[in-house]
Amino acid sequence: MGMTMTQKILAAHAGLPSVEAGQLIEADLDLVLANDITGPVAIHEVEKLNKKTVFDKNKVALVPDHFAPNKDIKSAEHCKCVREYAKEHGITNYFEVGQMGIEHALLPEKGLIVAGETCIGADSHTCTYGALGAFSTGVGSTDMGCGMITGQAWFKVPSAIKFVLTGKPAKWVSGKDVILHIIGMIGVDGALYKSMEFTGDGVANLSMDDRFSIANMAIEAGAKNGIFPVDEKTIAYMEAHSTKKYTVYEADEDAVYDAEYTIDLSKLEPTVAFPHLPENTKTVREAGGIPIDQVVIGSCTNGRMEDLRTAAAVLEGRKIADGIRTIVIPATQDIYMQAIEEGLVQTFIRAGAIVSTPTCGPCLGGYMGILAAGERAVSTTNRNFVGRMGHVDSEVYLASPAVAAASAVTGKISQPSELGL
Amino acid sequence: MKACGTVHKYGDNVDTDVIIPARYLNSSDPAELAKSCMEDIDPDFVKRVKKGDIMVANKNFGCGSSREHAPIAIKASGISCVIAETFARIFYRNAINIGLPIIECPEAAKEIEAGDTVEIDFDSGMIYDRTKGTQYKGQAFPPFMQKIIRSEGLINYINENK
Numbered sequence: 001m002g003m004t005m006t007q008k009i010l011a012a013h014a015g016l017p018s019v020e021a022g023q024l025i026e027a028d029l030d031l032v033l034a035n036d037i038t039g040p041v042a043i044h045e046v047e048k049l050n051k052k053t054v055f056d057k058n059k060v061a062l063v064p065d066h067f068a069p070n071k072d073i074k075s076a077e078h079c080k081c082v083r084e085y086a087k088e089h090g091i092t093n094y095f096e097v098g099q100m101g102i103e104h105a106l107l108p109e110k111g112l113i114v115a116g117e118t119c120i121g122a123d124s125h126t127c128t129y130g131a132l133g134a135f136s137t138g139v140g141s142t143d144m145g146c147g148m149i150t151g152q153a154w155f156k157v158p159s160a161i162k163f164v165l166t167g168k169p170a171k172w173v174s175g176k177d178v179i180l181h182i183i184g185m186i187g188v189d190g191a192l193y194k195s196m197e198f199t200g201d202g203v204a205n206l207s208m209d210d211r212f213s214i215a216n217m218a219i220e221a222g223a224k225n226g227i228f229p230v231d232e233k234t235i236a237y238m239e240a241h242s243t244k245k246y247t248v249y250e251a252d253e254d255a256v257y258d259a260e261y262t263i264d265l266s267k268l269e270p271t272v273a274f275p276h277l278p279e280n281t282k283t284v285r286e287a288g289g290i291p292i293d294q295v296v297i298g299s300c301t302n303g304r305m306e307d308l309r310t311a312a313a314v315l316e317g318r319k320i321a322d323g324i325r326t327i328v329i330p331a332t333q334d335i336y337m338q339a340i341e342e343g344l345v346q347t348f349i350r351a352g353a354i355v356s357t358p359t360c361g362p363c364l365g366g367y368m369g370i371l372a373a374g375e376r377a378v379s380t381t382n383r384n385f386v387g388r389m390g391h392v393d394s395e396v397y398l399a400s401p402a403v404a405a406a407s408a409v410t411g412k413i414s415q416p417s418e419l420g421l
Numbered sequence: 422m423k424a425c426g427t428v429h430k431y432g433d434n435v436d437t438d439v440i441i442p443a444r445y446l447n448s449s450d451p452a453e454l455a456k457s458c459m460e461d462i463d464p465d466f467v468k469r470v471k472k473g474d475i476m477v478a479n480k481n482f483g484c485g486s487s488r489e490h491a492p493i494a495i496k497a498s499g500i501s502c503v504i505a506e507t508f509a510r511i512f513y514r515n516a517i518n519i520g521l522p523i524i525e526c527p528e529a530a531k532e533i534e535a536g537d538t539v540e541i542d543f544d545s546g547m548i549y550d551r552t553k554g555t556q557y558k559g560q561a562f563p564p565f566m567q568k569i570i571r572s573e574g575l576i577n578y579i580n581e582n583k
Contacts, residue, residue: 189480
């Protein structure tokens with residue numbers, strides 16, 4: 001029986017000629033990740049292990065990004081715990097404030113993960129690296145800690161759902177709209193325990209930043225991982241960012257899928273997920289006009305260069321509506337610097353937005369833009385659960401950078417076409 | 422191994438942000454996390470919950486973030502087992518890894534109601550609703566996971582096997 005792309009990567013890392021869905025395996029890991037929230041729990045757990053040293057100091061990444069720069073004393077203690085562990089164990093990929101960025105934008109940018117590799121991270125959005133044709137999945141702190149020490153993790157080999165993407169998305173339609181559309185279609189548990197494998201000639205029409213956004217939100221459909229085939233764009237990205245050797249895996253032609261969906265990208269419209277689940281999607285056309293209080297443009301889903309360029313293209317020469325707080329968060333220092341060099345930061349500030357240093361901050365209701373009772377935000381982040389960005393009676397509407405920027409200008413949920421764009 | 426207690430019942434897609442809101446993640450102390458467990462969907466939970474009680478929910482329990490703080494908070498609040506129609510995959514792994522027993526059983530998740538007294542036999546996977554007089558067969562763990570559970574979590578399992 002043929003294997004899916006994910007199954008092939010897992011088989012190779014388990015030293016097996018083939019694997020099948022449901023099989024329990026132990027796989028070698030190429031990268032193990034934690035942040036300032038999950039890291040301290042992992043560090044505390046691994047202190048109980050007999051083996052004390054990490055399996056490979058070059059294959060562990062520790063990124064204080066959630067409540068960093070330290071938002072309060074307790075967060076400062078957590079960041080300190082991670083920093084000291086990294087120092088003690090000589091971990092090369094520890095990123096201090098100043099080098100740090102939002103982990104899932106930072107690690108690919110630093111070239112720490114490439115096609116054909118395996119990665120676990122104590123953060124659910126670790127699935128982002130599937131955009132590069134790697135197997136990567138989120139785990140908890142104990143799994144991460146044990147992976148960091150042993151270099152291995154156990155997996156139940158997932159079955160897969162195939163998403164055949166065709167056509168080219170319209171202007172102002174991005175990877176975010178693609179993944180919101182898919183989650184709206186299959187639901188927040190539509191891919192539970194499974195891989196989401198993206199394929200089809202439409203993939204070529206998606207930029208790497210689009211693919212990162214799509215793979216990033218595979219977890220919002222319950223998936224174990226989301227994965228893209230490796231093409232010219234992937235190779236160009238990896239060659240620009242990494243010196244690591246990559247391996248290209250392709251699904252077998254006779255691979256078995258639990259379900260197959262074909263999505264014509266040219267038919268998609270700017271899409272928004274209503275509170276309080278990412279599956280509550282509507283097109284902006286159906287749902288526009290809801291008044292808002294805040295806009296957040298950033299996060300591991302949409303804080304990349306192309307996201308900022310899109311938002312700036314909408315905000316250029318325009319003013320943010322009275323009373324709307326607009327927070328732009330470049331995901332990494334390199335992205336921040338590039339945004340300055342391209343004049344995007346000036347565009348944001350002239351429009352009336354603020355620009356923050358990289359942090360996960362408001363996405364998970366940490367800091368840098370918490371909502372009060374009754375307030376609404378349009379956000380390019382990935383979750384709109386009850387209380388996610390602040391008060392339990394606040395609301396988060398998930399959307400693309402284009403929709404978020406247009407909404408900032410009008411003060412209600414809008415798309416760029418409403419601004420004559 | 423058995424558990425017996427009063428049921429706290431929830432619906433679909435109970436996410437880790439409501440199990441333990443991120444604003445409390447600047448702590449990793451189980452007892453402190455337990456004080457805020459379920460706060461955003463059930464503010465009285467921590468006042469009502471007694472040691473040994475059982476949580477029952479519908480589909481996709483524990484969806485969202487990978488925070489291990491979620492099963493840690495539930496366990497530290499006194500809950501002895503979570504029964505659900507399905508669990509989100511990261512929560513499922515985390516619960517096993519930290520030693521919070523969980524059982525997938527769609528029928529039990531559907532029929533058991535808040536306030537019922539429920540008993541669970543982990544060896545047989547049987548769930549008994551003592552209030553209703555009904556019984557259900559939960560999904561047993563595969564042998565690989567039973568080994569981790571017998572070792573009382575992944576840390577001990579690795580110490581014993583690697």
